[in-house]
Amino acid sequence: MKTNPHGSTSLMSVAVVAAVACLTGCSDSGSSDPNQPAEPTIQLVFSPSSVSFGEDRIRAVELQNTGDGAAGPVELTALEVIDNGGNAVPGAGLSVSPAAIPTLNAGTSRELTLTLDVSESAVSGDYQVTLEARLDGQAEASLGTSFSVVASGPVITTLEITGGIAQARQGEVVDFEVSATDDQGQTVDDPVVTWRAEPPSAGLVTADGEFVAYAVGTTRIIARAGAIADTVDIDVADRGAPSGSFQVEWNDPIEFRYTSDHWEHGDAAYTGTWGCRQIAGGRCGDALYVWDITVRDAPVLTDSIKVDARVVNDVKVRADGTLAIITHEASNDGQNGITLLDLADPHHPVVITRFAPPDLAPGIHNVWIDDDYAYLVVDGAVPSSGLRVLDISDPANPLIVASFYGGGSFLHDVYVRDGLAFLSHWTRGLIVLDVGNGVAGGSPTNPTEVSRIAIPGYDVHNAWYWPDSGYVFLGDEIAVPGKVRVVDVSDLAAPREVASFTLAGAAPHNFWLDETSGIAYFSWYENGIHAVDVSGRLLGELDKQARQVASIQYDVGGVCFAPSGTCSWAPQVHDGFIYVSDLNSGLWVLRPTF
Amino acid sequence: MGSSTDVLKRRAGVALAALAALLAGCSSDSSQPNGPRSPNPVAGERLYVTSGFTDEVLRIDPSDGSVVSRIPTERRRDEVDEPHAVAVSPDGRHWYVSVAHGEPTLWKFEMDGDRLVGRVTLPTAGAARIGITPDGSRAFVPDYDRSRPAVPSRIAVVELADLSVIATPVVCGGPHHAEVDPGGHLVAVACSLSDEIVLLDAGTLEERGRFFAGPEAGPPGQPALKPLNLDWSPDGRTIWVGLHLAGSVRAFRVDGEIIGTVVVGNRPAQIALTSDGGTLVVANRGDASLSLVDTGSLIETATIPLGAEHPHGIALDASGKRAFVSCEGTPQTSGHAVAVDLESESVLWSIEAGAYTLGAAYVSVAPE
Numbered sequence: 001m002k003t004n005p006h007g008s009t010s011l012m013s014v015a016v017v018a019a020v021a022c023l024t025g026c027s028d029s030g031s032s033d034p035n036q037p038a039e040p041t042i043q044l045v046f047s048p049s050s051v052s053f054g055e056d057r058i059r060a061v062e063l064q065n066t067g068d069g070a071a072g073p074v075e076l077t078a079l080e081v082i083d084n085g086g087n088a089v090p091g092a093g094l095s096v097s098p099a100a101i102p103t104l105n106a107g108t109s110r111e112l113t114l115t116l117d118v119s120e121s122a123v124s125g126d127y128q129v130t131l132e133a134r135l136d137g138q139a140e141a142s143l144g145t146s147f148s149v150v151a152s153g154p155v156i157t158t159l160e161i162t163g164g165i166a167q168a169r170q171g172e173v174v175d176f177e178v179s180a181t182d183d184q185g186q187t188v189d190d191p192v193v194t195w196r197a198e199p200p201s202a203g204l205v206t207a208d209g210e211f212v213a214y215a216v217g218t219t220r221i222i223a224r225a226g227a228i229a230d231t232v233d234i235d236v237a238d239r240g241a242p243s244g245s246f247q248v249e250w251n252d253p254i255e256f257r258y259t260s261d262h263w264e265h266g267d268a269a270y271t272g273t274w275g276c277r278q279i280a281g282g283r284c285g286d287a288l289y290v291w292d293i294t295v296r297d298a299p300v301l302t303d304s305i306k307v308d309a310r311v312v313n314d315v316k317v318r319a320d321g322t323l324a325i326i327t328h329e330a331s332n333d334g335q336n337g338i339t340l341l342d343l344a345d346p347h348h349p350v351v352i353t354r355f356a357p358p359d360l361a362p363g364i365h366n367v368w369i370d371d372d373y374a375y376l377v378v379d380g381a382v383p384s385s386g387l388r389v390l391d392i393s394d395p396a397n398p399l400i401v402a403s404f405y406g407g408g409s410f411l412h413d414v415y416v417r418d419g420l421a422f423l424s425h426w427t428r429g430l431i432v433l434d435v436g437n438g439v440a441g442g443s444p445t446n447p448t449e450v451s452r453i454a455i456p457g458y459d460v461h462n463a464w465y466w467p468d469s470g471y472v473f474l475g476d477e478i479a480v481p482g483k484v485r486v487v488d489v490s491d492l493a494a495p496r497e498v499a500s501f502t503l504a505g506a507a508p509h510n511f512w513l514d515e516t517s518g519i520a521y522f523s524w525y526e527n528g529i530h531a532v533d534v535s536g537r538l539l540g541e542l543d544k545q546a547r548q549v550a551s552i553q554y555d556v557g558g559v560c561f562a563p564s565g566t567c568s569w570a571p572q573v574h575d576g577f578i579y580v581s582d583l584n585s586g587l588w589v590l591r592p593t594f
Numbered sequence: 595m596g597s598s599t600d601v602l603k604r605r606a607g608v609a610l611a612a613l614a615a616l617l618a619g620c621s622s623d624s625s626q627p628n629g630p631r632s633p634n635p636v637a638g639e640r641l642y643v644t645s646g647f648t649d650e651v652l653r654i655d656p657s658d659g660s661v662v663s664r665i666p667t668e669r670r671r672d673e674v675d676e677p678h679a680v681a682v683s684p685d686g687r688h689w690y691v692s693v694a695h696g697e698p699t700l701w702k703f704e705m706d707g708d709r710l711v712g713r714v715t716l717p718t719a720g721a722a723r724i725g726i727t728p729d730g731s732r733a734f735v736p737d738y739d740r741s742r743p744a745v746p747s748r749i750a751v752v753e754l755a756d757l758s759v760i761a762t763p764v765v766c767g768g769p770h771h772a773e774v775d776p777g778g779h780l781v782a783v784a785c786s787l788s789d790e791i792v793l794l795d796a797g798t799l800e801e802r803g804r805f806f807a808g809p810e811a812g813p814p815g816q817p818a819l820k821p822l823n824l825d826w827s828p829d830g831r832t833i834w835v836g837l838h839l840a841g842s843v844r845a846f847r848v849d850g851e852i853i854g855t856v857v858v859g860n861r862p863a864q865i866a867l868t869s870d871g872g873t874l875v876v877a878n879r880g881d882a883s884l885s886l887v888d889t890g891s892l893i894e895t896a897t898i899p900l901g902a903e904h905p906h907g908i909a910l911d912a913s914g915k916r917a918f919v920s921c922e923g924t925p926q927t928s929g930h931a932v933a934v935d936l937e938s939e940s941v942l943w944s945i946e947a948g949a950y951t952l953g954a955a956y957v958s959v960a961p962e
Contacts, residue, residue: 105714
């Protein structure tokens with residue numbers, strides 16, 4: 001016999017969401033001026049208006065444009081799978097093909113194939129997931145779908161929560177387990193149970209019984225298998241994370257160019273420049289500025305280097321401080337590439353060579369230096385783009401020794417540590433390469449893929465690998481509200497997302513982890529700098545765990561591409577100070593008070 | 595020719611184009627009982643230029659150079675997406691922009707309100723100029739892949755009704771411009787890195803011809819001429835090609851026979867024939883000037899200084915009396931849009947217009 005308290009027969013009672021919406025233009029379709037053409041109406045409609053998968057996993061639907069104007073591009077986005085309790089269900093999702101429709105003309109429709117991905121360990125029950133058709137990020141139509149899971153297994157008659165602890169702090173992860181017996185009195189191995197916290201806002205319990213506390217107070221943990229349940233209470237105390245603020249120590253605005261990335265090493269700082277500033281006297285990003293930071297909170301501009309580029313997006317200094325590399329994009333001669341700098345006098349770098357073979361002509365966006373190798377990000381979304389590995393043991397004569405392209409989208413950034421290269425590969429997610437670690441037999445001359453993880457709807461822009469914790473922190477600079485995601489790579493072959501940190505209003509850009517203190521510094525564009533306690537085991541929504549340490553919008557308000565206003569690009573921790581590059585206003589020096 | 599649209603002269607074509615577009619739209623999709631609204635061509639004249647480093651298209655009043663509006667084409671904040679080319683549909687109802695960086699894309703706007711109505715990702719290395727068939731049904735967008743100079747790269751072929759990419763044929767090294775002949779039969783491709791001109795059947799996409807841009811041609815990946823742009827004569831019998839490295843333009847018959855060569859300014863970029871085919875206008879990127887070439891005598895008749903750095907794109911008005919030039923600028927100077935009176939050989943107006951200003955398109959629609 002199977003226990004099926006939420007069997008498929010109850011599926012018919014599942015409410016599904018009707019599926020029509022239209023632009024505000026629908027109700028404002030006429031123009032009062034007869035000489036002016038009427039505004040087009042756009043009305044996207046799913047047909048059928050709801051879908052019940054039952055126990056099937058594939059269905060076809062249509063998206064129609066019943067208005068009188070063309071619409072596009074239409075993005076199709078599935079929301080989280082929700083169980084009957086209203087909780088998000090990890091390990092389940094809805095995919096749609098195609099994921100986007102370039103344009104949908106008036107009176108036309110497009111067939112879509114919906115595919116459910118449901119873990120085999122999912123418990124019996126009914127679930128819902130909503131599919132949205134979006135124009136310019138706004139939902140114009142939604143389709144409610146439902147499906148059911150009928151799990152097989154023994155009938156559980158007794159259930160007891162074991163393990164765990166009675167007291168915890170916010171953000172602390174507690175492992176619960178269950179023991180169960182069946183109607184024959186036999187112990188059930190790996191019983192399938194659902195977990196939840198009560199109240200739901202008090203914390204998260206995963207399908208594996210991992211609990212992380214969000215709220216101070218008493219939280220009830222409930223495990224259920226069919227009609228059988230057990231509960232325990234846990235007292236949650238304040239996390240006690242450090243708290244404080246930032247003091248602005250220094251800024252001398254760079255007014256005529258936008259500022260990009262930066263790097264500090266010893267007594268010198270280097271700041272790149274970006275794009276073309278559209279102000280009187282504005283310039284493009286054709287320069288690197290060099291600063292003396294012998295007095296850490298009083299940088300002095302000592303030199304600058306002009307190159308043929310409109311974007312010097314990135315600058316990196318080798319760990320031994322002898323060499324720097326800056327990147328070129330949109331050069332006047334179309335050759336792009338990189339420039340290698342001799343830092344014998346760190347305040348007055350000398351150009352060793354500009355390396356601009358045809359391979360690098362599309363432009364170099366980011367760079368990482370690891371001893372005698374440089375890892376370059378070549379612009380483009382084709383096999384000839386992606387990663388190039390450069391042997392720079394003779395800096396005057398760099399040599400391309402390897403390349404890698406992850407397919408499907410462009411590569412945006414690369415981070416190398418412990419013989420592993422972490423590629424931020426936009427829609428294709430995070431790709432881990434062995435470039436000498438040994439885990440997959442790779443080397444700098446033979447980068448070998450170890451694993452990858454893609455997160456639907458998340459464009460991976462940058463990554464930071466923290467070996468001691470086993471985590472990689474990811475950023476997406478597009479989606480708002482902004483979200484940093486944390487991926488557990490303790491098993492390099494099977495990376496899995498475990499946590500996130502969300503802020504409203506803007507997206508994150510680059511970040512820096514002070515691994516000694518366990519504090520991450522996130523540049524968050526208009527939101528400024530945020531310091532977050534990322535110590536310990538990470539799970540769930542970090543922004544709900546009292547982990548925020550400090551934040552600052554150091555300039556007046558927050559607005560990018562403006563004469564002033566916070567537009568934070570990248571932080572770096574250096575000798576107790578936080579150096580920040582800001583797109584609008586250049587280098588800032590902050591002093592943390594925590 | 596390639597960069598301007600005069601709707602008055604194409605009334606018959608408009609109806610056919612509209613019908614073709616309608617049929618194309620209906621062939622794969624269901625129709626609605628009430629019928630779709632047809633976007634309106636908008637009376638008056640317009641100039642569009644792409645600003646590659648501010649990720650926008652500027653709509654400019656051709657009469658005085660005032661900027662009417664700025665239309666964003668940015669997909670990724672703080673990344674340079676680089677709108678490259680802009681082109682207007684023959685019926686004057688839509689305009690298109692190619693965006694070269696990140697994921698190369700082709701954007702579709704209604705002329706009426708400059709409303710975005712579609713965007714498709716091109717499965718190619720990049721996106722350069724946009725060649726549209728005379729019926730407005732199809733576009734050819736070369737990828738201008740410079741990263742593998744000795745390796746042939748692709749052209750994206752896009753059905754414009756639904757923005758479906760129907761093919762990405764591998765054609766030649768560094769294709770930059772693919773222009774359809776006035777009859778809509780052949781597509782001529784300027785292959786900048788292989789010094790070739792390739793002719794494709796505009797319908798079947800089969801190769802119909804391939805010839806070098808001259809006996810000076812270099813080996814694949816090491817061009818000596820670098821043909822970047824071209825234009826068809828109105829009778830479809832002559833192909834004019836700009837030879838970027840040679841500082842000249844060259845006229846070919848369709849079979850590849852050279853008719854003649856004319857030395858122009860330094861590093862010619864885009865070229866455009868007047869609608870009567872009598873004058874070829876050449877943007878000399880290297881010395882900030884326009885050259886006017888008499889196509890009958892094969893003589894450069896004028897050189898017009900523009901006063902703006904790196905002329906790149908050209909759009910002519912229907913009369914052939916005015917040229918509108920997009921000038922890239924440099925990392926130290928702004929891009930410009932410049933209007934030139936070709937009869938008096940003088941600059942009518944010049945404005946700062948974004949940064950890395952690459953493409954230009956002109957359209958004129960007569961009032962109903």
